[in-house]
Each structure stands twice: as C-alpha cells, then as structure tokens.
Amino acid sequence: MTFRILYRGSLSSCNYGCEYCPFAKHTETAAEHQADGVALNRFVDWVATKPIAQQLGILFTPWGEALFHKRYQDAFIRLSNFAHVDKVAIQTNLATRFEWLNECDVSKVAFWATYHPTEVTQERFLAQVAQARSYGAAVSVGVVGLKEHQTEITQLRQALPDDVYMWINAYKRVENYYSPALFDRFKQIDPLFPYNTMRHPSLGQWCQAGETVVSIDGNGDMRRCHFIREPLANIYADDWQSALQPRRCTNATCGCHIGYVHMPQLQQAKIYGDQILERIPVLSKSDLPQDIPVVSQYVAND
Ligand code: SF4
Ligand code: SF4
Numbered sequence: 225m226t227f228r229i230l231y232r233g234s235l236s237s238c239n240y241g242c243e244y245c246p247f248a249k250h251t252e253t254a255a256e257h258q259a260d261g262v263a264l265n266r267f268v269d270w271v272a273t274k275p276i277a278q279q280l281g282i283l284f285t286p287w288g289e290a291l292f293h294k295r296y297q298d299a300f301i302r303l304s305n306f307a308h309v310d311k312v313a314i315q316t317n318l319a320t321r322f323e324w325l326n327e328c329d330v331s332k333v334a335f336w337a338t339y340h341p342t343e344v345t346q347e348r349f350l351a352q353v354a355q356a357r358s359y360g361a362a363v364s365v366g367v368v369g370l371k372e373h374q375t376e377i378t379q380l381r382q383a384l385p386d387d388v389y390m391w392i393n394a395y396k397r398v399e400n401y402y403s404p405a406l407f408d409r410f411k412q413i414d415p416l417f418p419y420n421t422m423r424h425p426s427l428g429q430w431c432q433a434g435e436t437v438v439s440i441d442g443n444g445d446m447r448r449c450h451f452i453r454e455p456l457a458n459i460y461a462d463d464w465q466s467a468l469q470p471r472r473c474t475n476a477t478c479g480c481h482i483g484y485v486h487m488p489q490l491q492q493a494k495i496y497g498d499q500i501l502e503r504i505p506v507l508s509k510s511d512l513p514q515d516i517p518v519v520s521q522y523v524a525n526d
Contacts, residue, residue, distance in 0.1 A: 225436060226310055227278040228501060230285050230450065230482060231267060233442035235260045238288035240317055240343040244368070244397075247288035261295040263442030268299050270444070270459060274308045281311035283336075283501040285450065285482060291316040291335075297324040304328040313502040318352040319344065322359050330360040334502030339367050341376040350383055357388075364503045366391035369410050369417070371401070381413045389504050390414060394421040396479060400524040407523050415509060416495070418516040421523055423479035424487065431478075432486040434471045449483050451475055 234256065241248040252260075271280060282303060290296040291314055301324060303312045313334040325333065335356055339349050356363050365384060367377050369392040381390050392414040395401055402410075402421065410417045433439075434448035434456060444460040446467065447453065452475060457467035478484040485492040485500055495513070497506035505512060 225278055226281045226498065227276050228281045228283070228437035230283050230437070230439045231441075232285050232287065232439065232450065233260045233263050233267075235290055235293075236287040238317075239292065239319055240289065240340055242340050242343060250288065257293075260442060264295055264299055266460075267440065267442070267444070268302050271303060271309065272306060274306075275459070276465060279308055279310045280306075281498075281501050282309065282313070283311075283482070284314040286315065289317050289319065290314065291318070292320040294324075300324070300333060301327045304330070304332045310498070311501055317343070318349065318356065320352075322355055322361075325356075325359040325361060333360075334362040334499070334504070335364070336501075336503050337363055337365050339365060339376075339380055341367070341373045346376060346380060346383065350380075353384070353388065362499070362502055362504060364389045364391060366393060366414075366503070368393050368395055369402075370395055371406065374406060374409065377410070377413065391481075391503055392417045392420070393481070394520075394522055396421075396423070396522055399521045402523045404524065404526065407518075415512040415514065416505070416516075418518045419484070419490070419492075420481060421518060421520045423477035423520075424484045424490065425476070426473035426478040426484070426487060427476050428472050430470060430488055431473045431483075432470075432488065433473075433483065435468055437486050438468070449486070451478065451480065451483055 236247055237250045237252045238247045284290055300312050303309050311332050311334060313336060315336045317340060318335060318337045337353060353363055353365060365388055384390055390413060392410045439447045439450050440459055444458045445455040446457050446459050446464060447455055457464040484490055495505050495507055499506055
C-alpha cells in the first residue's frame with residue numbers, strides 16, 4: 225500500500241489569467257517565493273528520511289501554477305530519485321520547459337494537465353503534452369467543462385492520442401448548468417464525468433483521507449484532506465504517524481475529485497489503481513462504469 229500525500233505550500237500565483245480563478249495573474253513578492261521554497265525544501269528533506277514504512281506517492285496541488293518554478297522542478301528531481309517514492313505528480317497548466325525531466329526518474333513522474341482555452345492555443349498545449357510524453361512522463365489532460373468551451377473541448381479530445389485520458393471537471397457554481405444534451409456530450413468524452421458533476425453525500429461515510437492519504441501544508445501541518453481544516457498532526461513532530469487512523473467524514477458532501485476518490489463506497493480504487501494521483505484510469509475506456517447514477521443539482525432534468 226502506498227501512503228499518499230497531497231502537498232500544498234503557500235504558493236498562490238499563476239502565469240495565466242483564467243477568469244474564474246482567484247490566483248489568476250496574482251503575483252507574489254520575492255520574500256513570499258523564498259518562504260515557499262524553504263518550506264518545500266524542508267518537506268523534501270523530510271521525505272528523504274523515509275518517514276514511514278510504506279512507499280510514498282506525492283501529488284502537488286498548488287494554489288496557482290508551480291511547475292515553471294525551478295524549486296518545484298528540483299523537488300521533482302529529488303523526490304523521483306528516492307527509492308521509497310513511487311510517484312511524483314502535479315496539477316499544472318504545463319506551461320513549462322521539460323529539460324529538467326532528464327534528471328528525474330521519469331517513470332515515476334506524472335502530470336495532471338489542465339487546458340485553459342482562454343490562455344493558450346490548443347496547438348501549443350498539445351505540443352506541450354507531446355513533449356512531456358516524449359520524455360516519458362505520464363499525462364492526463366482535462367478541462368473545466370464550461371459551456372462556452374464545448375467546441376474546444378471536443379476538438380481537444382479528437383486531437384489527443386487515444387491513449388491519453390481526458391477528464392472534464394464539472395462547473396459547479398450554477399445550478400442546472402448542464403442541459404441533458406451537454407451532459408451527455410461531455411460524458412461521451414469523459415465517461416467518469418458523472419462522478420464529478422455530483423457533490424457526494426459524505427457525512428458519516430468512511431474515507432481513507434487521514435489514514436492512507438493526507439494533505440500537508442508548507443508548515444508541515446497534516447490534515448485529512450484539503451476540505452477539512454482541522455489539523456491532525458504536524459509531520460515534523462516525532463509522533464505524527466499516531467494520528468493516522470480510519471475515520472468517517474465530517475463534511476456534508478465531497479465534490480472534488482481529489483477528495484471523493486478516497487471514499488471506499490465510490491470504488492474509485494478499482495478505476496484508478498496506482499494511477500489515482502495523476503487521474504489516469506487503469507481500466508480501458510470500455511471497461512469504465514457506464515451506468516453511474518447521477519443525483520446532481522448541476523444537471524437540469526430536461
Ligand atoms: S491556470 Fe489554473 S491556477 Fe492559473 S489562473 Fe488558470 S485556473 Fe488559475
Ligand atoms: S469524503 Fe472528502 S471531505 Fe470527507 S474526509 Fe474524505 S476527502 Fe475529506
């Protein structure tokens with residue numbers, strides 16, 4: 225069993241300016257960048273000590289874009305070369321150079337790459353995907369399922385190689401946002417889109433968050449997940465592992481992929497296996513669940 229960590233430091237800036245995003249074009253001071261780097265290095269140093277008996281998988285889930293910063297590329301190089309680390313992945317817009325991958329154990333590197341149609345041409349984004357793959361990195365590609373981008377979304381699926389999984393994140397800010405026709409169109413592209421259109425009832429349900437997967441911030445504070453603020457422990461304290469145990473969720477619902485995939489009742493482990501951090505199903509498209517029951521305020525009835 226791999227122990228999984230979702231790391232989110234203090235970085236909160238991005239080179240892109242997506243309209244719906246709070247980090248769009250936000251810049252940080254040199255001191256803020258330095259503080260994020262110090263915290264990141266401390267985390268990587270902690271991983272280097274092999275702090276837990278299990279193998280480790282790490283997903284960076286930054287507020288904003290981290291991959292074009294050298295400190296995150298260096299973290300990938302170090303982490304991927306540790307024998308006790310199986311996976312290093314990141315949510316990214318892929319606007320980076322990739323030469324640094326030559327110094328990684330690229331068999332462990334994966335990118336959860338999001339296409340932003342207002343920020344980059346499809347041609348440029350596809351070239352970045354192809355380049356990352358040419359180095360040997362695993363890549364999943366996805367988009368936010370905005371109505372106004374449905375043409376670009378369909379074109380992207382057609383242009384991507386068949387063996388690149390394309391996911392669609394549901395836009396969950398407006399009720400009845402998806403007509404049945406658009407919902408079906410996106411489901412044709414991403415058979416798992418129905419899961420993402422729902423806020424899954426989670427209160428009182430068992431969740432692996434806090435037991436086999438945790439969220440860690442730049443201070444080393446460990447939480448179950450990004451959605452429950454109460455810290456469980458601090459990883460820089462000797463007894464941090466004593467906080468790991470099975471727990472039931474204390475939130476009413478869980479609506480984000482990086483959370484609900486850890487609810488056993490949704491059986492996402494069967495779908496993603498050891499590629500859960502990078503959101504790449506291990507099942508072929510034809511073997512994915514076909515009849516996912518949808519109860520969602522974001523899909524109109526008619
Ligand atoms: S690329 Fe991501 S982090 Fe950057 S502005 Fe767009 S949504 Fe926000
Ligand atoms: S169900 Fe979601 S919110 Fe609840 S503990 Fe798991 S990941 Fe966190």
